Amino acid sequence: MKIDHIGIATRQLKEATALWHDALGLEVDSSEEVGEQGVRIAMLPIGETHIELLEPLTPDSPIGKFLDKRGPGIHHIAIRVDDILAALRQMKEKGARLIDETPRVGAGGCLVAFIHPSSTNGVLLELVQPQ
Amino acid sequence: MKIDHIGIATRQLKEATALWHDALGLEVDSSEEVGEQGVRIAMLPIGETHIELLEPLTPDSPIGKFLDKRGPGIHHIAIRVDDILAALRQMKEKGARLIDETPRVGAGGCLVAFIHPSSTNGVLLELVQPQ
Numbered sequence: 109m110k111i112d113h114i115g116i117a118t119r120q121l122k123e124a125t126a127l128w129h130d131a132l133g134l135e136v137d138s139s140e141e142v143g144e145q146g147v148r149i150a151m152l153p154i155g156e157t158h159i160e161l162l163e164p165l166t167p168d169s170p171i172g173k174f175l176d177k178r179g180p181g182i183h184h185i186a187i188r189v190d191d192i193l194a195a196l197r198q199m200k201e202k203g204a205r206l207i208d209e210t211p212r213v214g215a216g217g218c219l220v221a222f223i224h225p226s227s228t229n230g231v232l233l234e235l236v237q238p239q
Numbered sequence: 240m241k242i243d244h245i246g247i248a249t250r251q252l253k254e255a256t257a258l259w260h261d262a263l264g265l266e267v268d269s270s271e272e273v274g275e276q277g278v279r280i281a282m283l284p285i286g287e288t289h290i291e292l293l294e295p296l297t298p299d300s301p302i303g304k305f306l307d308k309r310g311p312g313i314h315h316i317a318i319r320v321d322d323i324l325a326a327l328r329q330m331k332e333k334g335a336r337l338i339d340e341t342p343r344v345g346a347g348g349c350l351v352a353f354i355h356p357s358s359t360n361g362v363l364l365e366l367v368q369p370q
Binding site: 179228 | 240241242245247248249255258259261262263264285286287288292309310311312313316318330333334335354356358359360361362364
């Protein structure tokens with residue numbers, strides 16, 4: 109198990125990638141639009157993990173609403189697991205509140221599922237299983 | 240360069256460590272009080288990095304104030320660097336707003352320095368150089 113990425117909500121991907129490049133020398137590895145989640149994303153590798161910069165495609169997307177409410181900043185932590193179904197089952201047994209009862213296809217074609225922050229110290233958690 | 244830890248503000252360390260253990264099977268590796276920063280911390284390894292759970296020692300400590308304002312959740316990201324003085328100099332040259340102009344001793348005896356969120360997409364960033 110490891111951190112797959114740390115998701116950071118930004119208003120403008122271009123400015124945000126420049127900021128992270130200037131601050132820490134990080135470079136964009138890949139970028140894509142995930143229409144279903146209403147975001148444009150850029151992945152910046154750091155060690156075994158990534159900073160994932162997220163720009164909303166529309167104001168009423170989840171990231172758009174987050175930006176309205178809290179402004180730019182850390183949005184979620186994604187954990188890479190080998191078996192997302194087993195991980196979701198185990199978390200549910202332990203009382204976690206699942207946002208996605210079954211995984212869906214996310215960035216990079218991975219299977220992903222979100223866990224509600226109320227179960228995890230106010231942290232929005234994403235599980236990621238590479239395909 | 241890699242993520243040293245992700246700092247998460249919690250009201251009660253004991254409950255929080257139980258939550259992360261139940262959710263993901265994470266175990267506490269080390270814990271300590273950092274009086275200068277007014278926190279009790281627990282480090283939970285995950286891959287090459289750690290979840291750092293932070294409980295305030297007093298309500299008027301930085302973590303106490305964060306909890307009052309935003310509730311439990313992700314507080315900061317810490318990046319491990321080899322040369323914290325060089326990293327701070329570089330960030331300052333690029334226009335970053337430093338909270339600590341010079342490093343101080345943090346958890347685990349590391350040299351640490353914080354960068355203001357206004358420079359980094361609303362993310363409170365900590366630089367960490369192991370001693």
